[in-house]
Amino acid sequence: MTMLDAGFRGQDAGGPAPTIIGTSLEPRANVVLRSAEFRRGREESWRELDDLVQRVEKRGIRSVSADELQKMPLLYRSALSSLSVARSIALDRNLLRYLEGLTLRAYLVVYGPRTSLFAGLGQFFTRGFPAAVRKVGWHILISFAALVIGIVAGYLIVASDEEWFNAIVPDDLSDGRGPTVTAEELRRTELFAPWPGFKDAFIVFANYLFRHNSIVAILSFGLGFMAGVPTLLLMVYQGLILGAFIAIHAKRGVFVDFIGWLSIHGVTELGAFVLCGAAGLLVAEKILFPGRYTRLESLAIHGKQAAIIVGGSVAMLFIAGIIEGGFRQLVGVTSWRFAFAGVTAVLWFLYFMSGRKEEQHGLPT
Template sequence: MNPNASALLDAAPGPPLVNASRFRAAHAGDWERLDDILKRIEKGSLGRLSDEELLALPGLYRTTLSSLSVARDTSLDRALVAYLEQLSTRAYFQIYGVRTSPWRQLAHFFVRGWAEAVQSLWKETLVTVFLTLASATVGYLLVASDPSWFYGIIPQAMAGGRDPTATAAALRETLYARHDDFLGTFAAFLFTHNSQIAIFSFALGFAFAVPTVLLVVYNGLSVGAFVEVFAAKGLGWNAVGWLCIHGTTELFAICLSAAAGMRIGLAIAFPGRETRTDAAVRAGRSAALVMAGTIVMLSVAGLLEGIGRQTITDDTSRYAIGLAMLAGWCLYFYLPRRARG
């Protein structure tokens, strides 16, 4: 007999509604047999189990559940109830738990999990896309009406000389000049910068999504202000192409990250009949999958920004790559998938 089980069986019961001694004597053998089978499975000895033991496992599990129900309803001692709860939980995971390899889990993430999580956030995604486009338009109009707005939106260090005081020739050079010696470093810097924006958009969502919305709006204002500087010198089409090759992927990733953060923030602000903690946990399941996937998108955007954008100087090619990437992401996320059997 298992020593732990024996100690539990000998524990003094509270005032029961059934005969505790007879109850233990009637079911202790099944509990101990189930415990022995589970220990062997947990040690990786599944192949050593006989066919009889494998067939007996579901029945022993149901018997233990029944014993647990009786123990709870008839006020048997707490130690026995705790033992049966633990035994039932272990049996549940061994019988119904799905064991998959890391490679299969990764494949499921890319084939179905990530896309389904993004689809579940379609409302929040539409909001973040709208906020980005609207704030970009506002940023463009503000700088067009008064160039001094540019310095209030984009720090001078980040502008890197691409500000209202730059000449058309200088701005054109930033769009088409090659800097092959620094492409790797530049790509790493941009990936880090863009990842920070996405992570903050997600992480700040817990504060009722307000900081997330503000960050999305600021990011949109920056894009609009940047484009206007070039448009004022007749280079608007060129600047948008320069941004397009990577921006469709990057901005989409940031919008998805913000949508994930917004989902958590709204769940906390409006939990409904759930507690705020339960609502946040439920919302966080899909949001976390989306956030994990955006790291992949930002990696792709970093390569396009740091390498492709600097080596491909034809405007048509830049637009073609950027729009093709956007179409590819949309098809990947929103193309209907077969229902799981």
């Protein structure tokens, strides 16, 4: 016995009659008759749709013919109409549950994605993410400019008075690096520290870096809802921290080694921060200047693009965490670190420029 058959058994066996809106005092026999008529006139199309959906669920979309594929949306809309009628006249609950389940399954088959999870991810990273980034060029420049302003300001402030370092850099980020640190300590414990091993490098430290950086990057995007001002301030503050570190290392004669140590992962990490800031500025722009749409409509249209940028940026931060947590200390020569950073920068540039020809020729990305 199917769920559809069970939906009416209680009525046929003398169970409680359903309440029909506006006719609660109508004779019981008339209620049962109405329910039976409702089922008899539509049951065949329900069963046909159920059979098609089951075949697709078990054997895939290729298990149905072209004619059946064209017929499926019509059967789905018919079942949806039946569900609407059934709810309005309060038919048996089992039947309502059956129709709700059937229409939900049919919706996923008719209108659901036609690609697998891995195919969808492949589409996202090969076309969606680079295309979304290319559309926010001015936002990227503004976000990058805010970061550079912070770096310059942080460097000048700490270079003039190193005591400002402790006021700018949080304790959990300074990790003992401050006005009292020596050049030898920086070389031994930071710039050329020995590799800590696979577990500490790739699992413990890389995981910490990824979580911390992801929170900051997503916050940069989320603050875009407040007209973008907090996003820019956060980008400036991130620059202040970096500028403070540059000043400490420069005054101890290890500026070049520090930039090499930073660049090996900084190309990817700072790039992700800038992109998240750009996504926040995109949201701010569409809220402040919605154009011919309402603010809510404009946010719905362009919010997807911003979310794609943030999703891809988080993936970049994962890569940066792996590089910073493990590979950075494996590359112990400053010149090699610069070379690694240069190759990384070229690869990211080529990645984000991929697909431009398809866009220029009007092909979908």
